[in-house]
Amino acid sequence: MAQRECALAKPRCDLLEPSEQSTMKMNFCRIMRLLALRYGDHEAIVNIERNRRYTYAQYHLLSNRIADVLRTTLKVRAGERFMLILENDNLSLMMFPSTFKQEGTVVMTNLRDALDEHARQIDLVKPRIVFLETRLLDSYYEILRHRGCEVVVMDPPTAEQAALPGVHSFWPLVEAACDLDNEVNLDTDEHICMLRFTGGTTGKGKCAMYSIDNWMACRDAAFINTDLGFSSTTRLLHVSPLSHGTLMKFIPTVYAGGTNITLNHLDMESWRRTVEHERVTHSFLVPTVLYRLLELQRSDPKDFSSLTTLIYGAAPMSPDKLGELVACFGQIFTQGYAATESPMLITTLNKAAHQPDSATTLQHLSSAGRPTPGVEVFIADAQGNPLPNGETGEIRIRCKAIIKGYYENPEATVAEFEDGAWKSGDLGYIDADGYLYIVDRLKDMIISGGFNVYAVEVEAALAAHPSVMMAAVVGIPHAEWGEAIHAEVVLRKGETVSAEALIAHTRARLGGYKAPKSLVFVDELPTSAVGKVLRRQVREKYWQGALRKIG
Incomplete structure (x- = not known):
């Protein structure tokens, strides 16, 4: 990449007020530089469809450049927002650490949502910049420009597209940017680093607000649950949207020095070829996909000997199917329970529990596992009073991952958070062994x-x-x-x-x-x-x- 001369901001040397001295701040250029020094030429990012590979050293410089594009070229300031409507391989470049090296707030969306839904989200958060897949530009341009958004397309646009007012091409911006570390120091508790849409009882998506500490809790939970086995040898294949649940596996993989590998679309043959060719160790799949995978592996086996951990969530595993999966793939399955409002592994059902060989393990298979150590999970009655083990009530959760509330929606924030706990809206109970069971849903999701x-x-x-x-x-x-x-x-x-x-x-x-x-x-x-x-x-x-x- 071509370099241009750039000036670093001078560090502050004046005395800080006592309240400012007590805040926790992080400079993610320094953090990523240390990771790059530690892991150097080890692969950090692999994008299968676009055939891109970046080592940790390269990923550090690339994310510095992307942060500089946001800060210097596009002039995104603290409190301003930029939105991503992107596939996984482009999302992998716009994730942490890129967005943590600048002051703006990134807005995650689901590429699969309809145009009208994206328009509603834009109306709520009012981003100045939208990073967009180039193939969507023709259908999105008028809507975005009508709302005052500048557009950055990720692949080279046509000459006609490039001539449109307010349209920028990603890679020329990146090539011209500065790759030196900057002096951005972000408050890990107060700075809203990300907005992400969930659903609500009205059916319209609420917009969750995340601090840096929320995502560091996600990282820590992955390491506390040692059964997941995150390390520098991890090669984690993402096929579900990185803007959603699989993001929780991206961050610990980076901190562990592992490799994040992306596929943009859920095509099981592509997934199987990638696992075999890239020697994938970890992936996240929902049970429905695991069942399809089982049938494919039976009819046309691939070499999956590298796989050590298949994480699933969003639904329980069928005990009948589990026995068949374990027989086919080995005891490599683990379940995670998480939520948009608490982006970490709240509970896990470890690999040892995924063996339906007794009445006890069969019972535990219908649970969501045990809480991550340090996470406070309790069952409450309608008044918020804790219930004893075995009694069913609403699942409430306290931990450092609990979001800062809902953007521009104080009513929902007051309704769903109480005394530092998130009221999940799920009904469940905790058994005598500490396993959490989700038995019904208060919300109609x-x-x-x-x-x-x-x-x-x-x-x-x-x-x-x-x-x-x-x-x-x-x-x-x-x-x-x-x-x-x-x-x-x-x-x-x-x-x-x-x-x-x-x-x-x-x-x-x-x-x-x-x-x-x-x-x-x-x-x-x-x-x-x-x-x-x-x-x-x-x-x-x-x-x-x-x-x-x-x-």
């Missing part, structure tokens, strides 16, 4: 194939169709996905429409993963005295006889 989908959002999309009078959307049991999105629909009098047409209508509005996978027409839905649909009654008939009332 559906977890299907590892993605969170909120019932109200899907119902609103269905109700937007002129033939629909009302709808109830629930998660129903699914052997592979944990839960599948199912809708019961009441049509307007005299109207007719096919289930397939309604599903297509919803897919067009929300994206494929939020669309119902099944839909039935009913004459009426159960309602309360004031006419509110009783979604839980709809849901219960599909879960009768299920051991666990959650996917």
